[in-house]
Amino acid sequence: GAGVSQSPRYKVAKRGQDVALRCDPISGHVSLFWYQQALGQGPEFLTYFQNEAQLDKSGLPSDRFFAERPEGSVSTLKIQRTQQEDSAVYLCASSSQSGASSYEQYFGPGTRLTVT
């Protein structure tokens, strides 16, 4: 079946511009996660949704970062007034809480954001 998709795959923004990154999770997956991956580093947690509820946003680096999932499916990560330090790959993952013992997360290909 279809996996997690993200768009755009690449985004170049001038410093100070706003950007919006989209994630389409696997259909029916309850949980959705956003991670940020700097060059040469492992992904770092940003925020977590269960359906439309944002249960954890402790990893968002500043109030310029905002995420939403209004209908419990598609999610958007918005970054306002982008800075050079925001340059990274932004990964989305989804997970099913079906009651089974495993809760592996399925990751999308990521959006590579470059701020110039």
Next chain:
Amino acid sequence: DAKTTQPTSMDCAEGRAANLPCNHSTISGNEYVYWYRQIHSQGPQYIIHGLKNNETNEMASLIITEDRKSSTLILPHATLRDTAVYYCIPTSGTYKYIFGTGTRLKVLA
């Protein structure tokens, strides 16, 4: 979540077994050990997970020590397509993952 220690990099000859160790000495009783890999320019891919018993699937085997303080991921017959960064992630399940820097495995022809 438990902290992990993994070798920065490893090489493995094609066709040979790749054994990737992970130390997670502070793991708690309810934390599973998940393994993911990330091939260049792709998102992380789930490989396998376990709690205290050894596990095997079509991709790999996972050996967890009896005291659960360390584990080893085994790729039985490594191919060039297994070249990737491998992450060991102790987690209590449904929540955020804490990735370390992982082990960069290079499979050599």
